[in-house]
Amino acid sequence: MNFLNYIIRRLLLLIVVLIGVTVVIFILMALFSPAQRASAFITDIKQFGDIDSIIRTYGLDKPVYIQYFNWLKQIFQGNFGWSTTVSRPVIDAFKFFFPNTLELALFSAPIIILVGIWIGSLSAVHRDKPVDHFTRVLAIVGWSLPTFWFGLILLMIFYGYFQGLFPPEALGYKAHTFVNSAEFVRYTRINSIDALLNGELWIFVDAIRHLVLPVITLTVVQIALVMRIMRSSMLEAMGKGYVLTARAKGAAWKTVIKKHARRNALIPVVTVSGWLFALMMAGVVITETIFNRKGLGWWWARAATQLDIPSVLMAVLFNGILFVVTNLIVDILYAYIDPRVRLG
């Protein structure tokens, strides 16, 4: 029950951290003038004419702590203000953009983890053999490519020479129209999944074709990173006493790798995966902008350049919460893999 205890303790900590996140965001907001802050409470474009009444309604001239609670109340009611970049309430924009980003993440994360770990251990097991040299060169190249540069190169190749194979945006014109028609039920608002649920295979294929380049752009750096960490931690684990013990027991090399070395080698990978996730959110902004894929990153990039304060605040809050939650998941995973952590 050690493990359960640990999770409960972490969940309690999560609440404290989330409160911290909102406080930080609120302090950021305090940097703006009351009129600017008022925009965070606007839910309809018509309200722009009467900023003064908003300042009065939401008490933006009141003491700071009262403002903080007012703001929290608004947030819990789902009121995040008006996004000038996309001309609709922030919360609606979020509901619109989020599925596209989620789709990108859902396809990228497993690829990063599985491919990175697989190639990394392969490289370690075949140390100094051709496989190892090859993958190490790939890793160095992949790691040193800036995401935007790599994305632009892909763009050049596939929009220039192989036009139409992997098109930009999230869906083709025909698919897009069909998806938004009454015939198509939006169960999850994630194109590829909805396509399968509706039994429309061609839409699924279309969605995947639109995903290929963004997913490659987003994953290549991180696969390289995971792979390098996995390789070195695997090599370290293979030299450990317990691996020798297992071999002396008569276990086959393959079993030794699978049962004894790999799990230990995963510990450093899990440790950095929270950080990896932060890297991925940065990658999402760049990737979606390059491939004109209308997701959260695409929206935020615009919001930031057009001083769309409510959208940016929402982005900060969202990333804060996401980061805290992923770190919680990482910690739980960490404790699951390494029993020594559960004590602390």
Place this chain on the structure above:
Amino acid sequence: MGELILDISELKTNFYTYEGVVKAIDEISFSLEKGDTLGIVGETGCGKSVTVLSLLQLILPPGKIESGRIVYKANGKRINLLEQSEPFMRNVRGNEISMIFQEASSALNPVLNINTQVSESFLLHRQKELCESVLENLSERVDKSKRFSRLFLRCLNYRYKKKLRKAENNLLKHGHYGRLIKKDAKRLTIDLLASLGIPNPSEVIKRYPHELSGGMQQRVVISMALACNPNILIADEPTSNLDVTIQAQILDLIEKLKGEYKTSILFITHDLGVIAEIASKVIVLYAGALVEFAPVRELFKNPLHPYTKALLNSVPKLERRERLESIRGNVPNLVDPPAGCRFHPRCPGVMDICRSSKPEQIINRTHGGQVHSVACFLYRNTKAWYEN
């Protein structure tokens, strides 16, 4: 002289590192009698571990066993282990010849619980017995059960009958053992730990290594090695990081096992006190070369090789209050070991011939008729050197 269970001749192992070829052990020959305990002593880095790892072919690249013969005698057959395939060796390791390692804390896998680690020995080498006992148990339950669960048990029975075919040749792979076989192995593990004097074994097997004390960890490591009643137990400095009381307990434990199971033991240590206590014969290694072999009493009473003498002089003795002598000079670099006798740069009695040729083992017998051999030119012309 008893029956030899292990006869090693001219074993040579090198490591091909970036700095050059490390000649870790150079044509070492010795043998182990059945039921006997042979001590291996020498300073750190002299090749003790490499010697025993070579025996089980556990040396990994860049290391390579260059030449030699390791004749192992079991069930009346003599086989050269160096000529056997890897699957054959896997069956020998942990089953017929097993090992205990220096640091228990690093020999145990931190992320697996004790049960997983100890029962692995049974799962690897006792597949047939485990499978049969599972089937027996199942058929008993079939007889007693009602119709519905009988069907279920029949299915299980069928599954494990299929497994038995593979298990007969120890061919069940990791991940294909099945729940019932693992459960049976767990039962054996609990019995084993109990027989080694570990209190409350059914609780201990659920723990992880970091939750056990150092002495307890070493007991677990020993239990893994003893799980399959090996013919030969190799102990590589099993007590060097334990405090004195626990060290004594572990030594007692090994003594007891020796008495009970007639296991032959290779006991490595750099602690001469421990050797005196546990071994009946000793080999002394220096810089990858075997310099002296003698019965333990004889070695302490009448050391011949200058290195052995120096080694014995560096041990504090209660009755002797004089200053400890340490051996002058450094252990040589094994990439480029001294030519001739590897001890010559540090030897007080060095002669010209020592710098150019390698001394052979000179074999003689003590008064009791036991073999005492030494590799040193000081003794090349003397026949009755042990009498002076």
